[in-house]
Amino acid sequence: MTESATDTIQSGGSAATAAGSTAAVRPAPAEAIALRNVTMSFDLGRSKRMTALEDFNLSVAEGEFVALLGPSGCGKSTVLRLVTGLEQATSGEVLVEDKAPADLAKSHRLGVAFQEHALLPWSSVRENIALPFRLARRAVDWQRVDELIRLVGLVGFEKARPRQLSGGMKQRVAIARALVLSPDVLLLDEPFGALDAVTRRRMNGELARIWEEQHITTLLVTHDVEEAVLLADRVVVLTGRPGRVRHVQTVDMPRPRHADITRSAEFRAVVDHLTDLLDVDRKAE
Template identity: 50%
Template sequence: MARDADVPQQIQTDAKIVVKGITSVFHLKKTRTTPAGEFIALNDINLEVRKGEFLVLVGPSGCGKSTLLDILAGLAHPTSGGVYIDGKKVTGPALDRGIVLQGYALFPWRTVRQNVEFGLEIKKVPKQERAAISDNFIHLVGLDGFADRFPHELSGGMKQRVAIARALAYDPEVLLMDEPFAAVDAQTRESLQDELLRIWEATGKTILFVTHSIEEAVFLGDRVAVLTPNPGTLREIVKIDLPRPRHNSDTRSSAEFGWIRRKIWELLQNAPSDARPHPNAVPVADAISPTAAL
């Protein structure tokens, strides 16, 4: 199979992230009701992200958006194609990328501060320096006074703030966020979105944000990449020209916001007929986790 061999290790580019011809195929085992086969999670995805850009990947479940994020994080390998950061091919996870997951994924035995310092410990940053950095990021996400609390003492929204602080603390250039706000209530979600934009503007990170919420995508992104399932295909990249800084009430109530939201909704609805989800497709896609093994 064409794997890494025919993919160059380095390319010339000005873009921060280049996704080049990514195809990801899972082999399905034969079951009693279905024959053995292949499931194409991602089909020839090409994408470029500028330095400091906020790019959102939006699409229904089964469109391969989380798989793409795993590949970007270096936690999964594509069947063919390659991901480049600053022109260098991604071969595995590293500290140049930070990841924020839906389920917070905080270490329950570590305090807020110790969670935030986790990446710094891995990076072997001296203790005093670590404390200064974690103070800074705990302040950035608005959790002053909670540094010595444990995760089980925090609300969902606070936990996700800690997860963001943890991903930012070791100073990755790229932040990968996989439906980070999907598990919190609507109100917390909107305030977290506001706060994420503020943090993004303050830090200048390149952010790749995965969501299935069109509204969230339009509110946050510079551009929104619309993915359609079966096989996971990049349908279109929509530029979001809404002025910044964006604010919850003003931005969401503007006419352009509604117009762009509708446009993306139509893109997701009018997927080519052969790309419509197969009735059995969703459970299959959910059943496959390329990162399941330890």
């Protein structure tokens, strides 16, 4: 237990020192997530197979925020599930911190928020956020839990049960839960997909603010172009099934990015460009 705690401090604490000391072995910047020539196909029975991903390549650097953008059913959630270790690639290589993805989950250094919040209905907000501590069999750091409740703006709702919360609040609890152990890698699978446009926009603003505070390596899966451009350092646009990388867009607008940035000409231009790229698919269909 002490060992894994030290690990976290080393890898998350000072990226500069870590990169400097390992420069001889591995050129910086360190690669946090790597998918190489990944193909993923599912057996549908009666000798039919569905190929979700084909020859897929993706690399996310340590401390980088990457958004996967694509039409629904293009396999972007499959990419995320491969990185969590919940699914195994049919062929190719998936590495997280140079190891098998499941290793990160086993050592409790992965944070995930799914589209369905999946909170425990019998637990309070506070207990739900503390859950990762319990699953890691560590003593709950209540200070950390309360800090996250403040961060996601749920002060006063600590004792509420999930069913008493709105959809947006539940997602904020799910994100706080994903962050509570200070994970090395954060994976977000359309966390605001089920929310209305206004709430979604506000949540995006909050996620941007939260991310500013601790630059965690993040992979976000979304079909919302504005969301991707607002949050990410790089946006990877996927083709329709089978999913391949169509385009990689670097977004170097300065941070912190506030909601007003979405009205700037530069932002609109990037959004329009990416939307066009997504539309190519639909025309082809």
